[in-house]
Amino acid sequence: xxxxxxxxxxxxxxxxxxxxxxxxxxxxxxxxxxxxxxxxxxxxxxxxxxxxxxxxxxxxxxxxxxxxxxxxxxxxxxxxxxxxxxxxxxxxxxxxxxxxxxxxxxxxxxxxxxxxxxxxxxxxxxxxxxxxxxxxxxxxxxxxxxxxxxxxxxxxxxxxxxxxxxxxxxxxxxxxxxxxxxxxxxxxxxxxxxxxxxxxxxxxxxxxxxxxxxxxxxxxxxxxxxxxxxxxxxxxxxxxxx
Amino acid sequence: xxxxxxxxxxxxxxxxxxxxxxxxxxxxxxxxxxxxxxxxxxxxxxxxxxxx
Amino acid sequence: xxxxxxxxxxxxxxxxxxxxxxxxxxxxxxxxxxxxxxxxxxxxxxxxxxxxxxxxxxxxxxxxxxxxxxxxxxxxxxxxxxxxxxxxxxxxxxxxxxxxxxxxxxxxxxxxxxxxxxxxxxxxxxxxxxxxxxxxxxxxxxxxxxxxxxxxxxxxxxxxxxxxxxxxxxxxxxxxxxxxxxxxxxxxxxxxxxxxxxxxxxxxxxxxxxxxxx
Amino acid sequence: xxxxxxxxxxxxxxxxxxxxxxxxxxxxxxxxxxxxxxxxxxxxxxxxxxxxxxxxxxxxxxxxxxxxxxxxxxxxxxxxxxxxxxxxxxxxxxxxxxxxxxxxxxxxxxxxxxxxxxxxxxxxxxxxxxxxxxxxxxxxxxxxxxxxxxxxxxxxxxxxxxxxxxxxxxxxxxxxxxxxxxxxxxxxxxxxxxxxxxxxxxxxxxxxxxxxxxxxxx
Numbered sequence: 001x002x003x004x005x006x007x008x009x010x011x012x013x014x015x016x017x018x019x020x021x022x023x024x025x026x027x028x029x030x031x032x033x034x035x036x037x038x039x040x041x042x043x044x045x046x047x048x049x050x051x052x053x054x055x056x057x058x059x060x061x062x063x064x065x066x067x068x069x070x071x072x073x074x075x076x077x078x079x080x081x082x083x084x085x086x087x088x089x090x091x092x093x094x095x096x097x098x099x100x101x102x103x104x105x106x107x108x109x110x111x112x113x114x115x116x117x118x119x120x121x122x123x124x125x126x127x128x129x130x131x132x133x134x135x136x137x138x139x140x141x142x143x144x145x146x147x148x149x150x151x152x153x154x155x156x157x158x159x160x161x162x163x164x165x166x167x168x169x170x171x172x173x174x175x176x177x178x179x180x181x182x183x184x185x186x187x188x189x190x191x192x193x194x195x196x197x198x199x200x201x202x203x204x205x206x207x208x209x210x211x212x213x214x215x216x217x218x219x220x221x222x223x224x225x226x227x228x229x230x231x232x233x234x235x236x237x238x239x240x241x242x
Numbered sequence: 243x244x245x246x247x248x249x250x251x252x253x254x255x256x257x258x259x260x261x262x263x264x265x266x267x268x269x270x271x272x273x274x275x276x277x278x279x280x281x282x283x284x285x286x287x288x289x290x291x292x293x294x
Numbered sequence: 295x296x297x298x299x300x301x302x303x304x305x306x307x308x309x310x311x312x313x314x315x316x317x318x319x320x321x322x323x324x325x326x327x328x329x330x331x332x333x334x335x336x337x338x339x340x341x342x343x344x345x346x347x348x349x350x351x352x353x354x355x356x357x358x359x360x361x362x363x364x365x366x367x368x369x370x371x372x373x374x375x376x377x378x379x380x381x382x383x384x385x386x387x388x389x390x391x392x393x394x395x396x397x398x399x400x401x402x403x404x405x406x407x408x409x410x411x412x413x414x415x416x417x418x419x420x421x422x423x424x425x426x427x428x429x430x431x432x433x434x435x436x437x438x439x440x441x442x443x444x445x446x447x448x449x450x451x452x453x454x455x456x457x458x459x460x461x462x463x464x465x466x467x468x469x470x471x472x473x474x475x476x477x478x479x480x481x482x483x484x485x486x487x488x489x490x491x492x493x494x495x496x497x498x499x500x501x502x503x504x505x506x507x508x
Numbered sequence: 509x510x511x512x513x514x515x516x517x518x519x520x521x522x523x524x525x526x527x528x529x530x531x532x533x534x535x536x537x538x539x540x541x542x543x544x545x546x547x548x549x550x551x552x553x554x555x556x557x558x559x560x561x562x563x564x565x566x567x568x569x570x571x572x573x574x575x576x577x578x579x580x581x582x583x584x585x586x587x588x589x590x591x592x593x594x595x596x597x598x599x600x601x602x603x604x605x606x607x608x609x610x611x612x613x614x615x616x617x618x619x620x621x622x623x624x625x626x627x628x629x630x631x632x633x634x635x636x637x638x639x640x641x642x643x644x645x646x647x648x649x650x651x652x653x654x655x656x657x658x659x660x661x662x663x664x665x666x667x668x669x670x671x672x673x674x675x676x677x678x679x680x681x682x683x684x685x686x687x688x689x690x691x692x693x694x695x696x697x698x699x700x701x702x703x704x705x706x707x708x709x710x711x712x713x714x715x716x717x718x719x720x721x722x723x724x725x726x
Contacts, residue, residue: 039258051250051253051254053254053258054253054254054257054258057257057258057261058257061261096268096271097268100264100265100267100268103264104260104261104264104265107257107260107261107264108257108260108261111252111253111254111256111257111260112253112257114252114253115249115250115253132673132676135669135672135673136673138669139666139669139670139673142666142669142670143656143657143666143670146657146660146663146666147659147660149308149309150309151309152723152724152726155719155720155723156656156720156723156724159656159716159719159720159723160656160670162716163652163674163713163716164673164674167673167674167676167677168673170676170677170705171673171676171677171680173677174676174677174680174681174701175676175680177680177681177684177697177698177701178680178684214265218268218269218272221272221273221276222272222276224276225272225275225276225279225280228276228279228280228283229279229283231283232279232282232283232286234309234310235283235286235287235290236286237308237309237310238290238310238489239286239290341586344586344590345590346586346589346590346725346726347725347726348726359592361590362590363586363587363590364587365583365586365587366583367581367582367583367586368582368583369582369583369584369586369587370582371515371519371582371584372582373519373522373523374515374518374519374522378515378518381511382511382512382515383587383591385510385511386511386512386588386591386592386593387591387592388592
């Protein structure tokens with residue numbers, strides 16, 4: 001029983017179909033309480049005022065935005081090395097979720113920045129990095145859309161993901177260097193974990209878990225769709241040939 | 243029941259609203275495309291079965 | 295001497311097998327014409343032999359550095375002269391036969407003309423001269439006489455004959471007559487890949503689906 | 509391989525616009541900026557390094573889609589891929605030819621255009637150093653983008669979308685090097701980073717470009 005068995009599309013369809021209701025259940029059971037807890041039942045922080053409530057959407061989205069790209073990188077590598085179609089399709093399926101998460105992180109960041117810094121947008125290294133990450137998602141998705149042949153598209157987007165990952169990390173360090181000293185300490189994310197009291201921390205963990213489960217749900221749904229779409233393409237092609 | 247946000251009402255409702263709207267949109271698009279592809283695949287398989 | 299041997303080759307286009315079980319061999323001094331209607335996979339087969347795309351199954355055996363491939367397009371640069379075009383490919387293949395090629399293909403008078411001012415027949419001759427400067431014995435030609443008039447086709451046939459006479463070999467795909475009566479002909483029709491339902495090769499993705507889909 | 513470089517350069521000259529077009533575009537960008545931000549010398553001097561880098565980057569982008577497109581259309585790319593030189597060498601030479609026809613003229617012309625933007629005196633040296641170190645990376649990364657989109661109709665816009673994010677680190681460190689050099693600040697970090705990124709890009713990205721070409725020719 002090897003993990004690669006699940007790389008078989010049929011096996012994947014069976015397993016994911018069986019898994020899906022459970023994953024949906026787990027998503028509802030973590031996301032809803034996490035968000036409700038964060039929104040209604042957290043006290044107002046002395047330092048941030050009520051804006052602390054933004055972290056329950058901002059931090060999970062930002063965490064996912066990065067981790068989804070990492071997942072795409074791993075999936076692309078598996079495709080390029082082992083040629084498992086499900087892997088390539090999972091990377092394709094994940095990209096729009098990652099893009100939306102990046103967008104959420106940017107928008108909520110802007111909403112938070114407004115009262116904190118007095119401006120909607122600040123060229124803070126962290127915000128800048130997310131903007132660049134957003135561009136990488138856009139390019140990756142556009143390349144998938146542009147190429148007709150699905151295997152060619154999988155190969156090329158895989159290579160792009162590989163090269164893009166290196167440059168995304170480089171951009172991150174470049175952005176830190178580029179804007180160092182101007183806004184030190186004004187970043188808003190997980191750096192302050194250790195300072196956040198449990199009363200904020202617990203619902204945050206639940207929200208992050210909820211967002212994570214939502215990603216898993218959407219990823220399964222979208223990958224199933226991509227597999228079906230790929231199968232449809234193969235059938236249409238076969239019909240044309242016959 | 244609604245908590246009091248003071249001067250941060252726009253900040254909080256705006257960011258939560260945008261988040262929930264985007265997530266809802268993503269879920270909706272995912273489900274709609276999923277249903278569409280599933281239908282198309284079924285139709286294609288039926289056709290190929292009857293054609294031979 | 296066999297220069298190129300193909301055994302049980304299956305080639306694919308867009309992930310779907312188009313030809314399967316193709317076998318033939320090509321010896322020095324011989325020409326082989328691949329025939330078949332449009333879309334049968336002639337170009338795909340030649341591209342696979344040239345190493346531009348992987349074969350799904352089967353074996354291609356050929357000594358290294360024996361093949362020169364020429365596609366539909368001649369790969370000529372319109373703004374370079376005839377001589378410059380040939381010199382470039384001679385440098386790439388590290389040979390020294392530009393002069394001989396110019397003479398053999400009767401291009402001496404045109405050597406300083408830009409390739410864009412050549413007629414279709416002259417361009418094809420330049421394309422053949424390019425094959426000559428590669429110094430490779432096996433020519434793999436895709437539709438070599440397309441857009442040529444009868445006189446040019448005869449000239450082409452002569453050039454191929456001359457190449458065969460010096461121990462070369464030629465593999466050509468076409469659906470029109472090449473004027474090479476002595477060439478063997480391989481009809482690709484019988485090698486058309488069977489549909490997967492009939493036990494034919496399935497694409498890498500289809501392969502994972504057994505029978506009906508969920 | 510020298511033959512390939514010579515051929516590409518000769519083609520660029522014969523086709524016309526190979527050298528000139530990028531430069532003209534660069535000049536136009538530099539000319540338009542004062543119209544946008546106003547003619548005050550002190551404002552221009554402050555943004556000059558950024559504008560010059562951005563102009564160079566956009567001028568470089570302009571000719572990327574031609575790197576492989578012409579060879580793809582006339583079938584040369586197929587022939588080069590079956591020729592006895594490695595495809596990695598082909599893409600490297602292509603990038604070099606692109607740099608010589610686009611990057612090098614920009615490096616040479618940048619000081620002239622810098623005068624128009626009131627670039628402060630000490631910055632000239634660093635402008636030259638940064639462009640000389642940075643533009644090869646732009647060409648190599650552009651070749652990668654061109655390799656990804658070689659078979660596509662309407663690939664030009666997609667190419668920009670794919671390549672521009674890859675240019676971010678080079679742009680940041682390049683412009684930063686000029687700015688710091690002009691202000692007499694420490695330049696070791698941007699200098700080494702810029703050189704390091706270019707070196708790593710030139711060494712590694714051609715493998716990705718060649719892989720992309722192989723996939724696209726399949």
